[in-house]
Amino acid sequence: SNTASSNAAANTAYPLSITDDLGNNVSIDAKPARIVSTSPAVTEILFALGLDDEIVGVSSSCDYPDAAKSKPVLFDYSGPNVESIIQADPDIILSDVAYGIPADTQLLLEKSGIKIVLMTYTSVEDVLDNITLIGKITDKNKEAAALVSQMRSDIGKIADKAEKQEPKSVFINIGGYYTPGADTFINDLIKTLGANNIAQGLGSGWIMIPTEKLIEDDPDVYIDLSAVNSGDLPADKIISNLSAIKNNKYYSYSYSSNETSVISRPGPRLTQALQLLYDDIYGK
Amino acid sequence: MKKIHIFIFTAISIILILLYTAAGTADIAFLDTFKILAGKLNSSLSGFSNSKEIIILNIRLPRVLLSYISGACLALCGCGYQSVFKNPLSDPFILGVSSGAALGATLSIVLSMPNTFLGLNITALMAFFGAVITVFVVFAIYENSQRNSTSSLLLIGIAIGQFITAVISVLMLLNQDNIKDIYFWTLGSFAAKSWPHLAVVSVYFVIGFCFMMHNSKNLDIMLLGSQEAQYLGQDIYKVRRHILVITSLLAAGVVSVTGIIGFIGLITPHVVRIFTGPMHKKLMVYSVFIGGIFLMTADTIARSALKFELPVGIVTAIFGAPFFIYLIYSSKREVL
Amino acid sequence: MKKIHIFIFTAISIILILLYTAAGTADIAFLDTFKILAGKLNSSLSGFSNSKEIIILNIRLPRVLLSYISGACLALCGCGYQSVFKNPLSDPFILGVSSGAALGATLSIVLSMPNTFLGLNITALMAFFGAVITVFVVFAIYENSQRNSTSSLLLIGIAIGQFITAVISVLMLLNQDNIKDIYFWTLGSFAAKSWPHLAVVSVYFVIGFCFMMHNSKNLDIMLLGSQEAQYLGQDIYKVRRHILVITSLLAAGVVSVTGIIGFIGLITPHVVRIFTGPMHKKLMVYSVFIGGIFLMTADTIARSALKFELPVGIVTAIFGAPFFIYLIYSSKREVL
Amino acid sequence: MNCVELSNVCCRVDGKDILNDISFAIPSGSMWAIIGPNGAGKSTLIKILTSIIKPTSGEVKINGVNINNLSRLDIAKNIAVVPDNFNTNFDFTVFDIVLMSRYSHNRKSYITNADNAAVLEALDKAKISHLKNNLYKTLSSGEKQTVLLARAIAQDSDVILLDEPTSNLDVKNQMEIMHMLKTLNEEKKSVIAVMHDINLAVRFINNFIIIKQGKIINSGNIKTVFNEDILTDLYDINVDIYKDVNSRFLFMQAEKIK
Amino acid sequence: MNCVELSNVCCRVDGKDILNDISFAIPSGSMWAIIGPNGAGKSTLIKILTSIIKPTSGEVKINGVNINNLSRLDIAKNIAVVPDNFNTNFDFTVFDIVLMSRYSHNRKSYITNADNAAVLEALDKAKISHLKNNLYKTLSSGEKQTVLLARAIAQDSDVILLDEPTSNLDVKNQMEIMHMLKTLNEEKKSVIAVMHDINLAVRFINNFIIIKQGKIINSGNIKTVFNEDILTDLYDINVDIYKDVNSRFLFMQAEKIK
């Protein structure tokens, strides 16, 4: 999904010129010494590449690994704190679309000499690309390559195991019957496991499933990522006749649970997400 | 208000309810719908034998009916509020019902309350209480102030509503994990609603409708202004309080079940008033029909036009607004 | 309206501007702020030597000023709208300015337009045009209908506004990658606003303020109702159109730069009216001061109370609503 | 029995004494005029009699019962009011407006045939049946006043309280309305009318209450209260009083201003 | 020169002919009364003269210029109106209300000393200086009417158009206002007043326009237009006319209804 792919393992030559996923040309003059991440997934990647010391700021949602929680919070759901970011004096801000930066802020920060790179992801492959890109930007090409190949092999193992299983149909509720449709990261996770996301054919992005479609398709597995408490039964009686629920293939995780953040975070822990989904879909 | 008109509107409503029950994304033949509906009438099936029956009888039919009743309730509330405040911008949520309900729902989510309490959905319950308490706070402030004008009451309602909305934002800020859930709740939707929801809202509707019809003359008189109303024997403060309390409870009841559904409560009374004029008996009866038909149609479009569901509020505004503007454009009678 | 009062309010404003510039999350000593400010006055620094100077001179100072001017603009618009519509619920966005602006901004984001156009921020530009076109559409519909009452205009505004909001929702549904950007935009914020934004809004303010002050007598007369106003020599349709066009442009100008900031435009005129009564010269001058001071204070709290920024709308409502209710509670004069 | 009785009523608004120690009693079935200069407090008195304004001190009794113990509905059953002007922007027809006065009789949620009949009869009495379906807001000022009178008739209460009921009427309608009030009075209704047109009042009404600056300066039968001195004193203006052969007050004419 | 001139004016609203082929001309500096039964179309005529309502057909001229070629401001400079009633819920003081009439003179955004002086003078002329700071909405009906008159004086236009200006006034204030109108007329203003009180009108006004059912049935000098037949015809009621020794119309009294 981005243009930095060749020469994965070599050292990065600065100035580095890239076009990010939103089409912005960014030229990075030197190896960034001070990095701000506004996205929990990016933060996880940065830590996984061993950039603990370079990170000078994170967002309030960055809660993994634990070290992230002790970094200054410069970004929150209502946006970035410009003044604090400028004081933190970063060389680069890395982010993804779910935690985008308002246009004005972007202009101002760029004027103050801060580079901004935004990433998108709609598949597992995109996430691996993002890791490679971040590795390239931060001159951690080797670490990134190692991480990616480790992940590829883990993914391959789970996919192989899944291939031997009877294909299952899956529904994932992220709240209010909204569900990841085609072209989403979670949909790709399910696809990787050889399972069938029943919302896949309905549309792309986050969409709301018609209740009757849910009943009609009667998925084998129902995963709810919007429970008030993990383990809750569904609040709506109307879906309690689904076979997933009758067959104990209903899994609910609260918003704040580790499971929810693992499944919905396009970072290095996606292999854990695959394992978790595998367990839920096919059993341990 | 001729009997024949009421008969016609009732007939249209029933026909539409049946037709709309036949619409949906699931792959069920048009005629099958009616076979299933007729089958239910003939035999007393205790369970449902297959997913088609479940979809028709347990999902679509109650949802169609619920959207009808909810539309009727909201339109009725709109009539009440607009007359009490003599302000064309008043809608059922103007005294803070919607923000109060959202606060209740937010609290239930943020405090991780259990799903049900005495068999009742806790979020709906909390939403209801949130709405009711808010309206009572608004009233208490108003009645303890030295003010008589309904404008002051409106403004207190708006201020409290905005305050609560801000409080919700703070709660969301402090509980960022739950943001999505709260957001989805406020959106308003009939998805996954079934007979129990319908039962609850129907009870609210029947009580609310009877009360409002019983007060139709009071509402007429109220439009004359407080001095005239008093000359004609109305205890305006009492009547105003009663009507606002009942409409607020009705709005709270609907909101707690369906979430916040705007536009319909504001626009329906204006649309109907163009045809009926200001006398409330006519106005309210037709508002109930039009509000019900309108919201039911919007929800049917929302759930069956595309493969995925659209938020019903979007459909209401996309179709309702141009229709309303056309009416304003083509008719001469002033609105309120 | 005594000169001394204006002097006092001006003095308070300046003192607060300086104090607020010294507040913020960045670690800058109180006195340093003033040293930097004074340094800028003495020498004509072309660039900024360090991040503290950037923060004080290029981030905080213009932001404080911008929030002041924006508050003043919105309060002024509120005065205009409330008088034209004689409706206490009218705020600067009632004719669809906010939704029109949001649609413009959404389009610029969704269509991935370049950041700037002829040196202007394209999102702001599109928002401005969106707002202006919306208001003109509302007007065109109103003036071509057979209606005279301002209620009809209000309702057309509301309906168009809701329609556009629904269209935005559809666009967001279809362009989910951009949801966050659109959401940020509509939230309304002074974050990352600097001198160019201040320059633009100041120009709007000066034009708007002069126009409104020039029309203060017209606004007074307008409150008497259309027949009396005509007897006194006012071409009400022309004056109404002019005032609404100018206030809408002003609101559009502010919204296009700062996003949607509610509450202040609605509440400030009511607060001020409690003290000044209905005559507009007084009402508008004090609304400008109070609106400016209020929004500037709210934004300062929003950006410096916690480690992260609060949405300014939350702060406005959390502090503004109780204050407003206290005023309603303690004073006797009716609001509008 | 007195239909209306005031004892020592004072009314102070915003620090201004509008009514000052007003006491009077009106026997049921009689017909009275209240006269006095502009701003004397006549309309305020009407509002006090119907509890729209509460007196600062003093007591008001309706048919012997303290007004504070009466509900709004009780008051409306006892007293119908013809206000000095009433406008509405809503599209009420004349029929609607008159019909609303029946709500104090019929608290059911539907309109009975008796209601309809009473409305039609009142419209007929006031000779405005032809305006039945007109919108009230489109009427001329005199027509509006007549509608308000019809409304009071339909309200069918013991007492009718009128605030300048003939001020916008033409010569003929003035006579019609006064005749109608006389007829109502003969049907045992008490009639209390605030009037500025003394020449009209004296032709139909025998009892007068004269108010000046919030105080009653005289009251009683026309013979005792009307003489040049009192009128001159009341209005600060010289008046000529013309009397008929029986030295009955015929009409007055204000002369040159002092 | 005619200050006001109507030719063949018709006015139809909602399918009803309210005015029918009205033509008249009023010479500048004269004083006229318009009389006629309720609903005759008098108030409508006033609205047509000030272009609040556009006639269905016919032409209206103000000081010789077709009213369609005049801006609102021009009309207000030429004609001041005392409407039959005006209320507001806003907290305007009496001073504010009168001041607003000056806006047609002074289009600047600030108030000049001349404005203030004119307002004070008008309040003084209308003898309501003591009400200056009272809120308009708290005034009595007569006081309101007087304020509207003061407003028309401060507007200082050539023509003053009054709709039942004395309807809510007491005997003394009626005289005061009529005297004041007379004085204004002597100062070369044209005065046109709709009046129901013929006895009052005849004492101050010499020229009459008589309207019935939207048509002018007579107009001209009092001597030619006022006789028992015309009045009887106008109101469908028998009237007695009392004349003085010079057989000048003194007053009329409606007798029994036909």
Ligand SMILES: Nc1ncnc2c1ncn2[C@@H]1O[C@H](COP(=O)(O)OP(=O)(O)OP(=O)(O)O)[C@@H](O)[C@H]1O
């Ligand atoms: N809130 C107030 N503040 C000051 N004065 C007031 C207030 N309310 C009423 N007044 C005064 O009280 C007086 C009595 O008013 P009211 O309407 O009773 O007079 P009225 O006898 O009916 O006069 P009219 O014949 O003109 O109708 C008036 O002078 C009026 O200005």
Ligand SMILES: Nc1ncnc2c1ncn2[C@@H]1O[C@H](COP(=O)(O)OP(=O)(O)OP(=O)(O)O)[C@@H](O)[C@H]1O
């Ligand atoms: N929209 C309308 N539809 C029907 N009739 C109307 C309409 N507007 C006015 N009228 C009628 O036109 C007639 C003239 O009204 P106008 O107010 O001019 O009378 P007026 O001579 O001033 O009477 P008054 O002496 O009672 O004030 C009235 O009978 C009124 O009912």
Ligand SMILES: [Mg+2]
């Ligand atoms: Mg009075």
Ligand SMILES: [Mg+2]
């Ligand atoms: Mg009239």
